[in-house]
Amino acid sequence: MAELEAKIYEHALKNSNGIDNDYLNDALPEHTLEDIVNGVNRLLQSGQLELLQVGRTILYRGVHRSEMERMSELTSDERLVYKHIENSGGEGIWVRTLKQKTNLLQGVITRCLKVLEQRALIKSVKSVKHPTRKLYMLINVDPSSDVTGGPWYTDQEMDSDFIDQLARQCYQFIYAHSFPRHNTKAVYSANHTGYPTSSQIKRFIHENRITNVDLSTANIEELLAMLVYDGKVERVAPVFDMGAGGGGRPAATSNPRTDWMYRALRVNARDSPLTDIPCGRCPVFDRCSDSGAITPAKCEYFKKWLAF
Amino acid sequence: TVAGVLIRDGRLPLGLLIKNTKLSAREVKQALVVLIQHGVVTHAASKEGAGGRMVTYYSVNTRVVLRQQRLGLYLALVEERMGKEGVAVFRTVMENGIMSIGTVKERLGSSEWPQAAQIKLDAATSKLVRERFIVAVAPGDTVTRIDKTMEAEAVELDKLAVLPTAKELLTIRRMLNDRAEQEYSNTSVVGIKRVAEEEADGHVSKVVVGPDGRTLVVANGTNGTDGTNGNESQDTVDQTQCFRVYYDRLDVFLRNQQLVNYFADKYNAGAGAIVKAMLRITESRTKTCRDRRSEVLSVAQVINQLPQDAPLADAVDTGSDMFFQDLAASATSGNGTAKGGGGNGALTPAKRTELAFALLEVVRADASGIVVKVDDRGGGQYQLNFDRAASALRDQSLDTLVHEKFGSLHARIVRVLRDKQKLDEKSVATAAMMPIAACRERLHDLALAGFIDSYEIARTVDRNPSRMFYLWYINPQKQTRAAMRYIFKSMTNVFARLDKELAARAPLVAKTKRADVAADQSLLTDSEKNELAALSAAQTRLEVANVRLDGMLLAVHDISPEHASF
Numbered sequence: 091m092a093e094l095e096a097k098i099y100e101h102a103l104k105n106s107n108g109i110d111n112d113y114l115n116d117a118l119p120e121h122t123l124e125d126i127v128n129g130v131n132r133l134l135q136s137g138q139l140e141l142l143q144v145g146r147t148i149l150y151r152g153v154h155r156s157e158m159e160r161m162s163e164l165t166s167d168e169r170l171v172y173k174h175i176e177n178s179g180g181e182g183i184w185v186r187t188l189k190q191k192t193n194l195l196q197g198v199i200t201r202c203l204k205v206l207e208q209r210a211l212i213k214s215v216k217s218v219k220h221p222t223r224k225l226y227m228l229i230n231v232d233p234s235s236d237v238t239g240g241p242w243y244t245d246q247e248m249d250s251d252f253i254d255q256l257a258r259q260c261y262q263f264i265y266a267h268s269f270p271r272h273n274t275k276a277v278y279s280a281n282h283t284g285y286p287t288s289s290q291i292k293r294f295i296h297e298n299r300i301t302n303v304d305l306s307t308a309n310i311e312e313l314l315a316m317l318v319y320d321g322k323v324e325r326v327a328p329v330f331d332m333g334a335g336g337g338g339r340p341a342a343t344s345n346p347r348t349d350w351m352y353r354a355l356r357v358n359a360r361d362s363p364l365t366d367i368p369c370g371r372c373p374v375f376d377r378c379s380d381s382g383a384i385t386p387a388k389c390e391y392f393k394k395w396l397a398f
Numbered sequence: 399t400v401a402g403v404l405i406r407d408g409r410l411p412l413g414l415l416i417k418n419t420k421l422s423a424r425e426v427k428q429a430l431v432v433l434i435q436h437g438v439v440t441h442a443a444s445k446e447g448a449g450g451r452m453v454t455y456y457s458v459n460t461r462v463v464l465r466q467q468r469l470g471l472y473l474a475l476v477e478e479r480m481g482k483e484g485v486a487v488f489r490t491v492m493e494n495g496i497m498s499i500g501t502v503k504e505r506l507g508s509s510e511w512p513q514a515a516q517i518k519l520d521a522a523t524s525k526l527v528r529e530r531f532i533v534a535v536a537p538g539d540t541v542t543r544i545d546k547t548m549e550a551e552a553v554e555l556d557k558l559a560v561l562p563t564a565k566e567l568l569t570i571r572r573m574l575n576d577r578a579e580q581e582y583s584n585t586s587v588v589g590i591k592r593v594a595e596e597e598a599d600g601h602v603s604k605v606v607v608g609p610d611g612r613t614l615v616v617a618n619g620t621n622g623t624d625g626t627n628g629n630e631s632q633d634t635v636d637q638t639q640c641f642r643v644y645y646d647r648l649d650v651f652l653r654n655q656q657l658v659n660y661f662a663d664k665y666n667a668g669a670g671a672i673v674k675a676m677l678r679i680t681e682s683r684t685k686t687c688r689d690r691r692s693e694v695l696s697v698a699q700v701i702n703q704l705p706q707d708a709p710l711a712d713a714v715d716t717g718s719d720m721f722f723q724d725l726a727a728s729a730t731s732g733n734g735t736a737k738g739g740g741g742n743g744a745l746t747p748a749k750r751t752e753l754a755f756a757l758l759e760v761v762r763a764d765a766s767g768i769v770v771k772v773d774d775r776g777g778g779q780y781q782l783n784f785d786r787a788a789s790a791l792r793d794q795s796l797d798t799l800v801h802e803k804f805g806s807l808h809a810r811i812v813r814v815l816r817d818k819q820k821l822d823e824k825s826v827a828t829a830a831m832m833p834i835a836a837c838r839e840r841l842h843d844l845a846l847a848g849f850i851d852s853y854e855i856a857r858t859v860d861r862n863p864s865r866m867f868y869l870w871y872i873n874p875q876k877q878t879r880a881a882m883r884y885i886f887k888s889m890t891n892v893f894a895r896l897d898k899e900l901a902a903r904a905p906l907v908a909k910t911k912r913a914d915v916a917a918d919q920s921l922l923t924d925s926e927k928n929e930l931a932a933l934s935a936a937q938t939r940l941e942v943a944n945v946r947l948d949g950m951l952l953a954v955h956d957i958s959p960e961h962a963s964f
Binding site: 250275316324 | 664665666667669712714715716756759765795797798799801803806809810814817824830832833884885887888890891892894897899935936939940946950
């Protein structure tokens with residue numbers, strides 16, 4: 091029997107995704123199904139196997155000795171809480187969610203979490219999306235970018251300086267490729283395809299070691315979208331090859347739907363007529379009227395502006 | 399005083415007007431006549447009381463009042479397009495509200511001018527009428543517009559035997575609206591006749607005074623340049639017809655100027671020149687800013703309209719792309735209408751055409767979608783979308799305003815919301831890449847100023863505020879009203895300050911008007927001269943500020959097809 095259990099345990103450890111009854115039946119043809127099931131039950135009891143359910147299928151997964159030792163010190167409640175935290179992976183799990191899933195009392199959960207933290211099995215992390223929530227995850231698991239906020243966040247705070255500097259570098263790169271070098275007053279024609287794309291900008295950042303932070307194409311596109319919203323660049327669709335009758339037009343890029351190009355806009359320093367006069371920036375604009383203490387006739391800002 | 403009371407108190411009958419102004423009946427009536435003459439006040443009669451007596455109500459046309467700020471710009475525009483004679487006629491009509499051409503000529507004393515000058519005056523007058531800078535006045539023009547609409551509706555409702563249902567009322571209103579649109583789109587010009595006369599031997603007709611002694615006949619050339627294939631055409635302006643200035647038409651030119659600046663700033667002077675040429679062609683067919691689209695233009699028309707000194711050289715880099723060269727070659731070989739014979743220095747006609755094609759495509763590809771390609775025939779057929787033009791100019795003004803007033807981060811939020819429509823604050827913070835607390839504060843600043851609005855979606859049946867989604871969005875009408883509130887208040891402040899500057903130096907100004915001081919400026923002391931210089935500088939600065947504010951008002955409100963008047 092011990093031999094059968096050892097074989098089942100070995101198979102379970104080999105397949106980290108879990109094994110089912112059919113697999114064991116095929117792997118151990120010399121044993122009956124009844125013996126296999128009994129062996130599995132004994133292993134489950136001793137904690138060497140754990141039960142998983144994937145849809146309607148029941149799977150068994152081997153538990154390593156080190157883990158067994160850790161688990162053996164824990165009570166069943168603590169073990170349950172630990173399992174849920176382990177399953178949440180890099181996303182972490184909120185105390186309220188834990189309570190819903192385990193149906194344990196608040197006090198019990200709090201005690202279990204305290205014990206697990208003392209044993210250095212779990213850690214608490216703050217999410218940038220929900221700053222008031224405490225998320226728990228295993229101690230050796232790295233929080234996902236949803237929780238940390240990705241490369242734009244440092245210590246749960248958005249790193250605006252880093253974003254601005256990187257955006258400035260991207261803008262300068264785009265600007266350098268947006269206008270003909272020999273004549274900056276000219277513009278490129280409508281079918282020009284030399285404007286930088288997000289992948290080219292990413293390569294530029296990486297090759298010039300502008301930052302040590304690992305940035306994905308999606309991160310770069312977020313930054314470029316910010317520049318678009320600042321009115322500094324505009325997104326340009328690549329030219330499509332319209333087939334016959336196009337007359338020698340350049341072919342489209344390999345993935346025209348997603349390879350947007352970015353073109354810098356000429357930002358002319360023009361002021362709004364409203365802020366040209368003192369009223370545009372007056373702190374008491376809403377209290378100014380034709381009578382009372384604050385009137386245009388008595389306005390000190392107008393006096394200084396006219397004397398300037 | 400009369401206009402002020404009408405603006406403050408709204409629509410009033412004569413009796414109440416006399417009471418509120420505390421003037422005599424004669425003075426009020428005289429004032430009303432002048433105001434109606436200038437189109438500032440309109441009148442409408444309505445039946446009141448059991449006896450059905452007709453009471454005339456007077457109301458102010460605020461659009462005409464606000465237009466007064468732009469008179470300087472209008473005069474400059476007319477002088478540029480029509481010359482000195484044209485601006486003299488225009489100014490006379492403007493100063494008198496409504497006037498016939500015969501009376502205008504009497505005022506100008508043109509009968510004593512040399513024949514050539516008289517011919518020029520008549521040509522300028524014809525051009526003013528043809529281009530609708532001045533329009534013929536009909537008796538119904540002084541009646542309040544909304545009363546006219548209600549009267550027309552009442553006439554239609556009288557035809558029905560019973561009270562109308564909501565659907566019938568809607569149908570009637572739609573029909574009346576279509577009728578008004580048809581009347582608006584009627585392109586015939588009242589007050590001018592163009593009669594084609596064929597000359598057997600083809601020589602130029604003399605300029606003669608007509609048999610009735612009032613009508614002057616001006617003949618054009620016979621080389622077919624006016625498109626009559628050798629027939630002569632005569633423009634005859636009815637000397638007894640009364641005309642008034644048509645400000646809404648002039649706003650089209652001011653809008654076009656702003657559009658040209660938009661493209662020139664965004665790309666370069668070459669792009670601005672192309673758009674200017676396109677707008678020039680469309681100007682004669684564009685009645686007012688209400689028109690949503692221009693006529694369709696061909697590339698050849700645009701290239702022909704381009705002036706010889708248009709800054710096309712170095713405006714666009716076509717590289718070694720054969721596309722535009724092929725287009726240019728096919729267009730010039732097809733109709734051979736490329737203008738210029740190498741008169742633009744280094745640019746050959748073919749190169750000029752190529753650059754024009756390339757620039758047309760550049761402005762067509764602009765994200766605002768103002769220039770639209772409708773067809774590929776003959777190198778391309780283009781059209782201008784004035785709806786999108788108005789939106790682009792308005793958004794640019796508003797974004798600059800938000801940027802200057804609040805900061806670049808607030809402007810970023812406004813652009814995010816304009817692009818994404820309705821978003822909650824977390825999504826706005828993610829898209830705008832700013833911390834959520836700062837984003838929340840900025841959203842509330844903008845909402846307080848009226849630039850954005852919020853939309854609530856309840857998650858629970860009891861609409862508990864803590865369990866609601868709050869979505870932020872841009873409400874264009876509200877945004878426009880917020881900007882207009884700032885503009886009007888600022889303009890009021892500028893006027894008030896101008897009055898104060900003048901009042902503070904009133905004795906000095908009165909002194910300069912004295913005959914002896916006007917003749918000899920050395921009678922003024924140095925400090926008085928400095929004061930006058932300071933007054934002049936302050937006046938200039940304040941008036942320029944007002945003109946700029948008015949330009950912003952034009953961009954934000956007046957050029958929008960929904961709000962433009964006709």
